[in-house]
Amino acid sequence: MNEVELLNWARGPGLAYATVFMVFGLTLRVLEILSLGRPKEYAKVRSSGVKEGFRTIIRRNLPEKHCWKYITATYIFHVGLFVVIFFFIPHTQLFKDVFGVFWDGWPNYIIDFFTILSIATMMYVLIQRRVNPARRILSRPSDYFVWLVTFLPLVTGYMAFHRIGPDYTLMLAMHILSVELLMVMLPVTKLVHAVTFAMARYYNGSNAGRKGVKV
Amino acid sequence: MTTSLEQGINTLKRVIDAPIASYFSSCTGCGICSSACIFFTETGDPKYTPIRRVEPMRRIWEQEYTVIGKLKKLIGLAKEVTEQDLKDNVELAFESCTTCGRCSMVCPIGNDIVYMIRRMREGLTAAGLAPKELQAAAVRTMETGSVMGFPMKTLEAMVKAAEEETGIEINIDKPDVDYLLLLSSAEVMQFNEIISSLAKIFKEAGVTWTFSSKAHEAGNPGMHMGASEIEAMMINRIVEAAEELNIKKVISPECGHAYMAIRWEGPNVIGRPYPFEVYHIIEVLDELRAQGKLHTRASSGTVPMTFHDPCQAARRGGVNEPQRNLLNMMSSNFKEMNDSMACNWCCGGGGGMNTIEKAEPLVRKVFHRKRQQIEELDVNIVVTMCATCRNTLEEGVEDNGMDVTVLGLTEVVANHLLKENES
Numbered sequence: 001m002n003e004v005e006l007l008n009w010a011r012g013p014g015l016a017y018a019t020v021f022m023v024f025g026l027t028l029r030v031l032e033i034l035s036l037g038r039p040k041e042y043a044k045v046r047s048s049g050v051k052e053g054f055r056t057i058i059r060r061n062l063p064e065k066h067c068w069k070y071i072t073a074t075y076i077f078h079v080g081l082f083v084v085i086f087f088f089i090p091h092t093q094l095f096k097d098v099f100g101v102f103w104d105g106w107p108n109y110i111i112d113f114f115t116i117l118s119i120a121t122m123m124y125v126l127i128q129r130r131v132n133p134a135r136r137i138l139s140r141p142s143d144y145f146v147w148l149v150t151f152l153p154l155v156t157g158y159m160a161f162h163r164i165g166p167d168y169t170l171m172l173a174m175h176i177l178s179v180e181l182l183m184v185m186l187p188v189t190k191l192v193h194a195v196t197f198a199m200a201r202y203y204n205g206s207n208a209g210r211k212g213v214k215v
Numbered sequence: 216m217t218t219s220l221e222q223g224i225n226t227l228k229r230v231i232d233a234p235i236a237s238y239f240s241s242c243t244g245c246g247i248c249s250s251a252c253i254f255f256t257e258t259g260d261p262k263y264t265p266i267r268r269v270e271p272m273r274r275i276w277e278q279e280y281t282v283i284g285k286l287k288k289l290i291g292l293a294k295e296v297t298e299q300d301l302k303d304n305v306e307l308a309f310e311s312c313t314t315c316g317r318c319s320m321v322c323p324i325g326n327d328i329v330y331m332i333r334r335m336r337e338g339l340t341a342a343g344l345a346p347k348e349l350q351a352a353a354v355r356t357m358e359t360g361s362v363m364g365f366p367m368k369t370l371e372a373m374v375k376a377a378e379e380e381t382g383i384e385i386n387i388d389k390p391d392v393d394y395l396l397l398l399s400s401a402e403v404m405q406f407n408e409i410i411s412s413l414a415k416i417f418k419e420a421g422v423t424w425t426f427s428s429k430a431h432e433a434g435n436p437g438m439h440m441g442a443s444e445i446e447a448m449m450i451n452r453i454v455e456a457a458e459e460l461n462i463k464k465v466i467s468p469e470c471g472h473a474y475m476a477i478r479w480e481g482p483n484v485i486g487r488p489y490p491f492e493v494y495h496i497i498e499v500l501d502e503l504r505a506q507g508k509l510h511t512r513a514s515s516g517t518v519p520m521t522f523h524d525p526c527q528a529a530r531r532g533g534v535n536e537p538q539r540n541l542l543n544m545m546s547s548n549f550k551e552m553n554d555s556m557a558c559n560w561c562c563g564g565g566g567g568m569n570t571i572e573k574a575e576p577l578v579r580k581v582f583h584r585k586r587q588q589i590e591e592l593d594v595n596i597v598v599t600m601c602a603t604c605r606n607t608l609e610e611g612v613e614d615n616g617m618d619v620t621v622l623g624l625t626e627v628v629a630n631h632l633l634k635e636n637e638s
Contacts, residue, residue, distance in 0.1 A: 201325030
């Protein structure tokens with residue numbers, strides 16, 4: 001298989017397999033959670049908790065005031081990743097082709113800025129995993145793998161766009177393959193938080209809301 | 216597998232529900248929960264990182280309730296939970312956690328970590344690992360109806376003394392009155408001025424109330440232990456007492472955990488709604504204030520005072536405004552702590568910790584945070600509405616040689632009531 005064939009496989013069957021696996025896997029993970037059910041609440045509640053649950057999904061996007069110092073780098077990296085995935089023009093084109101929805105992409109220099117920012121903050125986050133005592137004690141080998149799986153698409157994407165590396169076609173194939181690896185890993189690793197965070201926030205917010213606690 | 220280990224694991228399997236599964240699925244191990252926990256911030260020891268306190272439960276969740284975990288187990292990659300794992304966890308779930316729930320407020324992913332720790336305790340207790348002090352408290356409560364073992368006749372003597380002091384008749388087992396009042400053991404033992412305080416307040420407000428000889432305390436070691444059957448037994452006594460006396464409103468005392476047990480967990484552990492409503496005493500007093508039935512003088516005037524929010528009543532129980540309404544009515548110099556209400560720092564002694572001998576040095580050490588919060592404000596009066604907090608605060612104040620008086624809010628309200636000739 002040469003570079004062109006590899007790229008074609010990545011763009012075609014590879015992407016299809018990864019997408020199917022990701023969608024199936026994520027659905028399974030969500031069903032795994034829902035199937036466990038929630039105990040019935042017999043206490044006289046102050047609110048149904050539904051509104052507070054949804055509000056918490058939004059509100060926790062901003063950290064509690066003391067937590068900024070622990071979370072700034074992680075926060076920037078998440079914002080950067082979001083911008084790069086959803087506003088790089090070739091990506092918006094892909095979403096248009098696949099889903100038929102289109103929004104304007106952002107100029108390349110902005111995307112470049114966010115890519116470098118994300119790469120830099122991710123490296124800082126990796127160092128923190130070793131340096132911050134609480135984070136270090138919680139870290140398992142898979143956490144470093146998950147970090148790598150998230151890091152690779154950023155680096156390969158940047159290299160492909162700037163024609164860094166031996167061959168553009170190969171670099172682009174590598175970029176797409178690394179994204180596919182990320183998609184496959186999404187449901188089977190901690191990366192699943194990209195979806196289940198909304199459920200966690202909802203449950204926490206609604207539990208608090210039932211008791212009349214503002215979260 | 217030993218029977219106790221099996222019981223512990225089965226209990227942990229049983230208590231894992233959809234919220235817990237969503238929390239474990241979402242945790243990225245960022246460790247930010249540590250920054251909210253006094254046991255980490257005041258010691259710097261990462262073993263106290265809140266989410267670590269539920270590690271055995273996480274492994275059981277993964278192995279039992281996820282396809283990936285089951286596959287790992289099948290090919291021998293899963294690390295099964297051992298008796299030693301559970302034993303090691305006792306320190307983290309019982310001896311260095313007050314279940315204050317501050318961690319649940321800061322988790323960026325939204326995990327309600329203390330909800331899990333509360334259930335982790337159930338597993339450890341089922342495995343026979345609950346701290347002996349909590350087990351003893353549970354036995355005392357089952358036998359005497361009192362966490363510290365004060366039988367009804369002790370309370371009767373106090374009621375008599377309060378009647379003599381105030382000249383007000385206090386009811387025991389009187390049916391069809393407005394409220395059934397429950398106390399905490401600490402109130403019976405140390406802070407029994409609450410009885411005469413309430414007698415005065417309720418008389419002034421025209422409220423009728425009674426004690427019950429069937430259920431005189433609301434403290435519930437069953438909740439601290441995570442022993443639902445014991446918890447339910449104590450809740451049922453209160454339910455029966457209220458039903459027999461035909462009372463529609465039950466008052467939880469100035470005790471955060473009692474409020475959590477009787478107000479929020481109670482109906483769930485007995486599996487049915489109550490035929491009455493439960494209020495924290497401070498909610499009742501605030502209601503009387505709103506109705507214009509509390510005639511107080513603002514004699515505290517400009518004397519600066521602050522308020523310590525008990526975790527189970529405020530952050531976990533939703534009672535945040537009433538105490539502020541009352542304090543602002545009596546004082547023109549009520550100062551909020553930096554971090555208060557739902558984000559208040561724990562006193563360090565709740566969740567059963569102040570009864571566990573082994574935990575004592577840690578309770579003393581972590582008081583540093585509360586000391587800092589109080590000293591920043593330059594106040595000499597700290598008011599609270601939980602006897603356990605009050606105890607811990609008083610000990611901390613004494614330990615650190617601070618010039619601070621700790622008061623219960625009900626007592627403060629009673630002391631501010633207008634005398635008849637003042638009105």
